Amino acid sequence: MSRNHNHDGDGVSRRKVxxxxxxxxxxxxxxxxxxxxxxxxxxxxxxxxxxxxxxxxFLQISDSHVGFDKAANPHALATxxxxxxxxKTLPAKPSFMxxxxxxxxxxxxxxxxxxxxxxxxxxxxxxxxxxxxDFIDEEVKLYRERYGRGTKGAGWYSFxxxxxxxxxxxxxxxxxxxxxxxxxxxxxxxxxxxxxxRSNSQPIVVFAHIPLWSVYPTWGWGTDDGARAxxxxxxxxxxxxxxxxxxxxxxxxxxxxxxxxxxxxxFPQPAPGTAPSPGPMKVADDRLRSLLGIASIVFKPGxxxxxxxxxxxQG
Numbered sequence: 001m002s003r004n005h006n007h008d009g010d011g012v013s014r015r016k017v018x019x020x021x022x023x024x025x026x027x028x029x030x031x032x033x034x035x036x037x038x039x040x041x042x043x044x045x046x047x048x049x050x051x052x053x054x055x056x057x058f059l060q061i062s063d064s065h066v067g068f069d070k071a072a073n074p075h076a077l078a079t080x081x082x083x084x085x086x087x088k089t090l091p092a093k094p095s096f097m098x099x100x101x102x103x104x105x106x107x108x109x110x111x112x113x114x115x116x117x118x119x120x121x122x123x124x125x126x127x128x129x130x131x132x133x134d135f136i137d138e139e140v141k142l143y144r145e146r147y148g149r150g151t152k153g154a155g156w157y158s159f160x161x162x163x164x165x166x167x168x169x170x171x172x173x174x175x176x177x178x179x180x181x182x183x184x185x186x187x188x189x190x191x192x193x194x195x196x197x198r199s200n201s202q203p204i205v206v207f208a209h210i211p212l213w214s215v216y217p218t219w220g221w222g223t224d225d226g227a228r229a230x231x232x233x234x235x236x237x238x239x240x241x242x243x244x245x246x247x248x249x250x251x252x253x254x255x256x257x258x259x260x261x262x263x264x265x266x267f268p269q270p271a272p273g274t275a276p277s278p279g280p281m282k283v284a285d286d287r288l289r290s291l292l293g294i295a296s297i298v299f300k301p302g303x304x305x306x307x308x309x310x311x312x313x314q315g
Contacts, residue, residue, distance in 0.1 A: 033271030056162040059087060059097040059124070060207070060295040063264035065133065066115040067105035072267035072280035073288060076105070080118050082313050083265040083294050087122045094296065097124045100244035100262060101131025101172065101209030107142055116146075118182065130155055131209040131245065132172040155185050156295065158194050163236060165198060167191065169208040171223045178277075181210030181223035192232050203238040211243040213252060213259050216272035221246050246278075248291070249310050263293040263310070289314030 061083060068076040086095070091293035099119070119126060134143040144155060151157040154170045169191070171181030183191075196206075206212070212226035223229075233239045239257040239309035248271065267280045268291040275281070284293060293312040 002168075020059070036163075041175060046181075048134055050216075057092065057094045057296050057298050058161070059094045060100060060242050060262050061087075061097060061119075061265055062100040062209075062262040063102040063131065063247055063266055064099070064115055064119075065102055065105040065106060065264065065266035066118075067111040068146050068266050068280070070267075070280055072282045073292075076143075076266040077114055077118065079289070079292055079313060080115070080265045081121075082289070083241050083292070084118055086311060086313065087124070087293060094124060095121060097126045097128055098166075098168075098207050098242065099128045100207050101129050102133040102244065102264075103128065103131070103143075105133050105266075107134055107137035107140075109142055112142055127159070127166070127168060129170060129208055130172055131170045132175040134171055135175075148272060152190055153186055156190060164203045164205055167194065167204065167206045169206060169212075169229070170223070171208050171210045171212075175210075175220075178220045180217060181208070181221050181226070183223060183225050183229055188228055191229060193231055193237075200235050201237050204242070205240045205242065206233070207242040209243065210245045211250075211259065212241050213254075215246060215250060215261070217276045219272065221272065221278070233257065249295075260295070262295050263291065263312070265292050265294070265313075268292070300306055 054231065065076050065081045066080060073079060087094070097119075103115045128147040129145075130143045130147075137143075148155045151168075154173050156168055156170050158165060158167045160166070169183060169187065172184050173182065173184070175181065208223070208228070210223055211221060212223050212229060214222035214226075216222070230241075234256070237256055241257060241259045243259070243261045244264070246261050247269040248261065249263055250259075250261045252259040268283060268288075269278050270281050290312050295310050295312060
């Protein structure tokens with residue numbers, strides 16, 4: 001539900017304004033100007049439905065971890081199914097869905113099968129990038145056999161939809177426990193070629209598993225050569241970077257780039273620095289679904305920012 005702001009009372013140009021919704025039962029509409037969020041008030045479900053029905057949308061889900069069965073959520077497949085159930089009841093059918101990795105927990109064929117069985121119920125085209133948990137089978141081939149056709153290298157690719165250019169990147173190859181993600185020279189060269197000749201006014205959406213910005217390097221929550229990718233994108237007027245991996249919503253706006261990480265559909269992780277290490281976080285059963293969820297992204301032609309609606313499984 002993005003509005004066309006030329007300038008507000010503080011003289012902030014619309015290029016520096018992001019409007020998005022976070023939905024917890026009803027939604028709170030936020031604007032972020034110069035990186036500072038402020039609430040614009042409560043938005044009821046009817047208005048949220050109108051927002052998603054009035055313009056093309058796509059969905060992001062992440063970190064399904066199919067096969068996970070520990071105390072943090074012994075029923076990860078069931079909560080994925082709940083997330084897909086929410087998608088099926090959206091008032092307007094999204095154009096497609098993006099999954100930002102860790103489809104499975106242990107890269108087993110049965111886990112990929114279960115994930116496909118549930119996610120296909122959305123009846124949406126799904127664009128995947130791998131998480132590190134999708135690359136741990138012995139020959140590292142199950143993800144590539146299912147989702148790597150037509151991609152480059154370890155699975156990177158791009159496509160266009162609704163006037164937006166989408167770029168799926170892979171930053172989990174040979175990832176060490178607690179280590180930073182890495183794109184590598186070959187992928188960065190491909191990215192530069194992919195962007196060559198594109199109009200700077202075309203909105204760009206980049207999606208990868210590990211955040212491209214340094215959320216918390218101590219826990220490996222960042223990409224060591226992410227800045228090189230962002231340098232290639234700095235001339236574009238609107239860039240949205242979508243990630244998973246950290247299992248919680250975090251946002252940042254830097255100039256023309258909006259960064260957004262998604263909730264998991266499986267289990268939460270602690271906020272940066274609030275625990276000795278990252279990993280599955282056990283919470284009270286009645287809180288779990290409020291920390292899991294999906295994200296809808298709305299694009300309106302002529303407006304530079306994408307609107308993001310975060311929807312927990314339970315408000």
